[in-house]
Amino acid sequence: MAQSGSVSVEAETLNHVLGLVEAFRAFDSDNDGSISAQELGGIMGSLGYNASEQDIEAMMQRGDANKNGQLSLAEFLGMNTEDLELNGMSALKTAIEALDLEEHDVLSGEEVYQVIENVGVELSLDDCHEIVACMDGDGDGAITVQEFKLLVNSLV
Secondary structure (H helix, E strand, O other), X not given: OOOHHHHHHHHHHHHHHHHHHHHXXXXXXXXXXXXXXXXXXXXXHHOOOOOOHHHHHHHHHHHOOOOOOOXXXXXXXXXXXXXXXXXXXXXXXXXXXXXXXXXXXXXXXXXXXXXXXHOOOOOOHHHHHHHXXXXXXXXXXXXXXXXXXXXXXXXX
C-alpha cells in the first residue's frame, strides 16, 4: 500500500495532470485531438503564464515529437509532466499493462478505481470518476484503455 506521505503527492500530481487535460480539451477548438501554436498560447494564458510568441514557438518545437506542427494530447502531457517525480506511479503502469484488455475496451470509474486500488495508489472512487469524466472525450461515462494508458504514461 502507498505510504501516507505519497498519497497527497499522488493525488496532487494526478489533479495537475487532469487540469492539463481539461485545458487541452478546452482549447482544442476543432476537437481533432491536437492543438496549434495559437491554441497552445491560449492554454498557457489560461494557466496564468504570459508566454511570448517566441516562447510558444519554442514549446511547440520541443513538444512536437512527430514534427507535424501540432501537439497531440500525448505530446502536450509529455512536455508538461517530464520533470515530475512520480516514484509510486510505476506500479500503476505495470498493472495497466498486465490487464488483458484491448486498446478500444472501455473502463468505468469503478473499474479505474479497482485498478488503482490494486496497486496501492490511494485515490477515492470520486477521484476515479473525476479521472473518467476528464478523459471521457465522447461523454459515454467511460474511457478507453488507450485513454487511460495515455494518462498513466504521462505520470511515469
